[in-house]
Amino acid sequence: MLATSNPNKVREIRSILGHVPYELVGLEQFPPIAPPEEDGQTFEENARLKALAYARATGALVVAEDSGLEIDALGGAPGVQSARYGGADATYPQKFALIADALRARGAAGSRARFVCALALARGADVLFETRGTVEGEIASHARGTGGFGYDPIFFYPPYGRTLGEASAEEKAAVSHRGKAFTALRRYLVG
Numbered sequence: 001m002l003a004t005s006n007p008n009k010v011r012e013i014r015s016i017l018g019h020v021p022y023e024l025v026g027l028e029q030f031p032p033i034a035p036p037e038e039d040g041q042t043f044e045e046n047a048r049l050k051a052l053a054y055a056r057a058t059g060a061l062v063v064a065e066d067s068g069l070e071i072d073a074l075g076g077a078p079g080v081q082s083a084r085y086g087g088a089d090a091t092y093p094q095k096f097a098l099i100a101d102a103l104r105a106r107g108a109a110g111s112r113a114r115f116v117c118a119l120a121l122a123r124g125a126d127v128l129f130e131t132r133g134t135v136e137g138e139i140a141s142h143a144r145g146t147g148g149f150g151y152d153p154i155f156f157y158p159p160y161g162r163t164l165g166e167a168s169a170e171e172k173a174a175v176s177h178r179g180k181a182f183t184a185l186r187r188y189l190v191g
Contacts, residue, residue, distance in 0.1 A: 003054045003064035008149040016182040020189045043118035051122035067117040069151045073108030117177035133180030
């Protein structure tokens with residue numbers, strides 16, 4: 001089971017995992033399960049607690065991930081609060097504006113940044129596999145591109161000379177934090 005209700009993540013993960021010898025289902029295939037509180041201080045802690053909570057609730061083999069954006073000039077923020085940055089109802093354009101304002105206030109436009117994805121695979125009360133994927137880049141001066149989702153339009157990836165919002169799905173999967181983490185999981189699952 002893919003422990004997410006985000007259809008963008010489900011689509012991206014299914015594409016990366018490809019033809020593993022498992023049926024890949026999302027949370028929508030199970031009766032409603034109260035999501036665990038993501039109160040970990042790291043991406044790894046949150047991935048682990050989600051994988052274990054959903055594995056215990058469903059009896060399934062569960063993969064959970066926690067991911068987000070770390071900006072050096074902001075002390076690693078938004079970090080584990082990436083999805084909630086600016087408040088639970090903040091849109092991504094609002095989050096982008098908050099980041100731009102914070103960087104401008106620090107005189108740190110174009111700060112180094114990275115996307116992080118921590119992944120945990122669990123069954124019952126056991127974590128079977130963990131990994132972490134990152135991609136390094138910098139914060140763009142303004143949002144560009146309509147591809148990807150989340151913070152992709154403001155994440156400038158220097159080797160491509162453009163944001164991940166401007167990259168194709170295949171280009172993004174080849175270098176992304178989630179692509180790296182789930183490729184490692186695919187290798188683990190197929191032996």
